[in-house]
Amino acid sequence: MTDATLAHHDSHDHHPKGLARWLFTTNHKEIGTLYLVFSLIMFFVGGAMALVIRAELFAPGLQLVHPEFFNQMTTMHALVMIFGAVMPAFVGLANWMVPLMIGAPDMALPRMNNWSFWIMPFAFTLLLSTLFMPSGGPASGWTLYPPLSLQGGNSLAFVILAIHLMGISSIMGAINIIATILNMRAPGMTLLRMPMFVWTWLITAFLLIAVMPVLAGAVTMLLTDRFFGTSFFNAAGGGDPVLYQHIFWFFGHPEVYIMILPAFGIVSEIIPTFSRKKLFGYTSMVYATASIAFLSFIVWAHHMFTVGMPLGAALFFMYATMVIAVPTGVKIFNWVSTMWRGSMTFETPMLFALGFVVLFTIGGLSGVMLAIVPADFQYHDTYFVVAHFHYVLVTGAVFAIMASVYYWLPKWTGHMYNETLGKVHFWWSAFWVNVLFFPQHYLGLAGMPRRIPDYAIQFTEFNVISSIGGFAFGIGQLLFVYIVWQCARGGQKATDGVWEGARGLEWTVPSPAPLHTFDTPPDIDHPDLVAHTGGTQ
Amino acid sequence: MAQGSYYVPHTAKWPIVGSIGLFTLMVGAANWLNTNPSGPWVFAIGAAIVILMVFGWFADVIRESEGGLYSHAVDASFRQGMVWFIFSEVMFFAAFFGALFYARVLSVPWIGGEGTGAMTNLLLYPSYEATWPTHGPAELGGDFKTIPGFGLPLINTLILLTSGVTITMAHWALKKAQRTALIMWMLSTVVLGTVFLFIQSYEYVHAYRDLGLTLGSGIYGSTFFMLTGFHGMHVLIGSIILLIITFRCMAGHFTKKNHFGFEAAAWYWHFVDVVWLGLFIFVYVV
Numbered sequence: 001m002t003d004a005t006l007a008h009h010d011s012h013d014h015h016p017k018g019l020a021r022w023l024f025t026t027n028h029k030e031i032g033t034l035y036l037v038f039s040l041i042m043f044f045v046g047g048a049m050a051l052v053i054r055a056e057l058f059a060p061g062l063q064l065v066h067p068e069f070f071n072q073m074t075t076m077h078a079l080v081m082i083f084g085a086v087m088p089a090f091v092g093l094a095n096w097m098v099p100l101m102i103g104a105p106d107m108a109l110p111r112m113n114n115w116s117f118w119i120m121p122f123a124f125t126l127l128l129s130t131l132f133m134p135s136g137g138p139a140s141g142w143t144l145y146p147p148l149s150l151q152g153g154n155s156l157a158f159v160i161l162a163i164h165l166m167g168i169s170s171i172m173g174a175i176n177i178i179a180t181i182l183n184m185r186a187p188g189m190t191l192l193r194m195p196m197f198v199w200t201w202l203i204t205a206f207l208l209i210a211v212m213p214v215l216a217g218a219v220t221m222l223l224t225d226r227f228f229g230t231s232f233f234n235a236a237g238g239g240d241p242v243l244y245q246h247i248f249w250f251f252g253h254p255e256v257y258i259m260i261l262p263a264f265g266i267v268s269e270i271i272p273t274f275s276r277k278k279l280f281g282y283t284s285m286v287y288a289t290a291s292i293a294f295l296s297f298i299v300w301a302h303h304m305f306t307v308g309m310p311l312g313a314a315l316f317f318m319y320a321t322m323v324i325a326v327p328t329g330v331k332i333f334n335w336v337s338t339m340w341r342g343s344m345t346f347e348t349p350m351l352f353a354l355g356f357v358v359l360f361t362i363g364g365l366s367g368v369m370l371a372i373v374p375a376d377f378q379y380h381d382t383y384f385v386v387a388h389f390h391y392v393l394v395t396g397a398v399f400a401i402m403a404s405v406y407y408w409l410p411k412w413t414g415h416m417y418n419e420t421l422g423k424v425h426f427w428w429s430a431f432w433v434n435v436l437f438f439p440q441h442y443l444g445l446a447g448m449p450r451r452i453p454d455y456a457i458q459f460t461e462f463n464v465i466s467s468i469g470g471f472a473f474g475i476g477q478l479l480f481v482y483i484v485w486q487c488a489r490g491g492q493k494a495t496d497g498v499w500e501g502a503r504g505l506e507w508t509v510p511s512p513a514p515l516h517t518f519d520t521p522p523d524i525d526h527p528d529l530v531a532h533t534g535g536t537q
Numbered sequence: 538m539a540q541g542s543y544y545v546p547h548t549a550k551w552p553i554v555g556s557i558g559l560f561t562l563m564v565g566a567a568n569w570l571n572t573n574p575s576g577p578w579v580f581a582i583g584a585a586i587v588i589l590m591v592f593g594w595f596a597d598v599i600r601e602s603e604g605g606l607y608s609h610a611v612d613a614s615f616r617q618g619m620v621w622f623i624f625s626e627v628m629f630f631a632a633f634f635g636a637l638f639y640a641r642v643l644s645v646p647w648i649g650g651e652g653t654g655a656m657t658n659l660l661l662y663p664s665y666e667a668t669w670p671t672h673g674p675a676e677l678g679g680d681f682k683t684i685p686g687f688g689l690p691l692i693n694t695l696i697l698l699t700s701g702v703t704i705t706m707a708h709w710a711l712k713k714a715q716r717t718a719l720i721m722w723m724l725s726t727v728v729l730g731t732v733f734l735f736i737q738s739y740e741y742v743h744a745y746r747d748l749g750l751t752l753g754s755g756i757y758g759s760t761f762f763m764l765t766g767f768h769g770m771h772v773l774i775g776s777i778i779l780l781i782i783t784f785r786c787m788a789g790h791f792t793k794k795n796h797f798g799f800e801a802a803a804w805y806w807h808f809v810d811v812v813w814l815g816l817f818i819f820v821y822v823v
Binding site: 016020025027106109110111114118122123125126154158162164168174175180182183184209210211212216220221223228229231232234235237239240242243246247250308309310 | 570
C-alpha cells in the first residue's frame, strides 16, 4: 500500500455533535473522557453500596437491611469498584495520556477503542439489573466461590455474562494499549525513554491479556456446573471446589497488580514534577515493575492458605509473596530518593501522590503480614484483610487516580482547578480514609469476620468510628466532583507546561489539548523539544 | 513505528451496534438459562445483530484496505492486535487445560486418599479408588467408555496437520501470485476443516449414544467435552474465516506483498491446530 493519505481527520467541522459525537467517536481523548466519566459514576454507585454496609455495621445486631441484601451489597460493591471504577479509570487515563506521552496521533486501533468503552455501560446494566430481580443480586462475594455461588438465585447467569462482557472490553482495551505503545511511538522514543506511566501500562496490558481469559474460563466452568451438569467443582463427580479458587486467583492476583501498576506509573510522573528532579532510578523502576508482574503469576494461592494445601505449596507461596516486597521496596525508595534534596512544592497532585506513598506502604506491609502462613490462619477472612486491601486500593489506586486527575486536568480542560479546594479535598480524604480503614486492622486482629452484617458487642466502638469515617470520606468525594466540574467550566487559563517542573511530550501540546495531536510525529531530539521534555528519561 | 499519516476513521458506527448486539445476546442467554421462554428469541436477535456487526465492520475494513488507506504502521497495528488476541485465546484454553491437569494430578488422587486427601477419602468416599478416566465417587452420569486416541482422533489429527500444510501452500501460491493454486489450496483447507468438524460431530453422537460419555460424566466428561467443544467451536469459526478469505481471494483481493487478512486467518488456523495437538496428547492419548 502506498503511504496514501491525506490527513484523515482534517475536517474538524464535520465532527458530529451531541450524543452521536460520543457514541461514534474514534478519538482517544474523547474515549478517555468517556472512560473517566463512567468510572466516576461507578465510583459513586459502588460508594453508595459501601455506605449501606457501613450504615448496617454502625451498631451490632441487624439494623437496616436484610442479611441477604447485605451480602449482595458486599458482592456488588467489590464488582462495581474493581471492574467499574478502578479499572476503567486507568484505561481512561491510558487513552488520554499514552498517545500524548509517546507522540502518537491516536490509539493504534481507534474503532476497537470505541467498542472497548461502549461495552462497559451495557455490561454494568446487566450486572446491576440483578439487584432489581425477585431473587436479588449475587450474594456470594465477588469471588463467586462455588458451591455457594451455585446455590444463589437467577442472578448467577447475568453476573457471569456481565463478567464476560467486561472481560471482552478489558482484553480489547489492553490489546489496543499494547499495540499503541509498541507500534505508535514517535521516532526516537525508544522503550527505555518512555515515561514510567507508559511502561507500567505496557506491563499492565500484558497482565490483562494474560489473565482476563482465565477469569472467563473460571466463570464459564461455574456456568456449566450450574446449568449443563458438568462437575468441575463438584467432588462427587471427581472435581474440586478448590480448583475454582486456584483458577480464580490465578486471575485474581495479577488483577491486584493490574489495579496498582498504573498507579505506580502515575506517582512516578508526579513526584519528579513537584520535586523538580528526574525520577531516581528510572531503569530500576522498569525492572521492578516487570518483576512484580512476573511474581504476580506465582503467588495466587496466598489467597487460600486456609483452604488447605500441601505444606510445600504453602511455603512456596508464602516466600514467593514476600519476595514481592523487594521490587515494591525498590519503587518506594526510588520515590523517596527522587524527593531527596529536590525543591519540592505541595500542590494537590503532589499531596495525593505523597499520601499514596505513605498509605500504600501501610497496605503493602499489612500484605506482608498476611503472607505469613501461620499468621494468615488467624487473619484470614477477618476485617484485617478488609483493612489491608482497602489501604492498597483506596489510598493506593484511588488516591493515585485522584492525583492524576488533578495533575492532568489543566491539560484536559485548559483551566487550572481551584487549588484551595483541591487541598481541602486531599486533607479531608486523607484524614477520614484513615478513620475509616485504620480501626478495621484492630477489628480484624481481634477476630471480627468480614462479610457478616452483625458482630459481637465488643467490636462496637471501632465499627462506629469506621462508619463515621466512611460517611465523611464518601461525602467528601462530592467536593471532588464539584472541583472537576468547576475546572471544566472555566477558571484561570492553564499554560502549556502547566507545572513548572513538568517534563514530557504531553506538556508540549496546548492546554486544552486539541482533539488531534501529533498528526505528524514530533522530533523528540529537537533542541526546543528537549527543553520541554527533559530529553531522555 | 508510526510514520507520516496514520489512518484514523472519523467515526465508527459498528462498535455501538456490536455493543447493543452483545448486550441483547447476553440478556437472551441469561434468560434462556433461567428458563424464561423469551430467552432463545432475544438470544437469536442478539446473535443476528452481532453477525450483522461483524460483516459490516469487516466490510468497512476491507473497503478501506482495498482503497489503499492503510499504511505500514496500520498494518503493524493489526499484526500486534492479532498476536495479542491469539495470546488471549491461548490463556482461555490454558484455564481448561489447567483444570484437566489439576484434576488428574492432584484432586482426583486426593479424593482417592493420596497425600493430604486421606481424611477426605476416609470420611466422605471410603470406597473410592482414584483412576483416570473417572466420573467421581458418586459415579455421575453412569457407566461410560472413552474414545480411544488412536482411532478417529488420530485421523482428525492428521487432517488438521494436513490443513496446516495446505494453508502454507496457499500462502506460497499467494506470494508467487498464482491465483488459481491459491484458491485451490484455500478450498482444500476449508474442506479439511469441515471434514474435521464432521468427524468430531460423529464422535460426539457416538459418545452420547453408544459410549454413555456425556457432559455429565463427572470430571472426565466435563473436561473432555469442554476442551474439545471449545476447540471445535474455534475450528468452526476458523473454517468460516478461511472460507471468507477464500471468497476474497476469488474476488482478487490481496497482493503478493500485502495480504494481512490472509495471514491473520492463517495464524488463527495454526493456533487452532496447536491447541488440537495439546488436546490429542493430553485428552485422548495420555
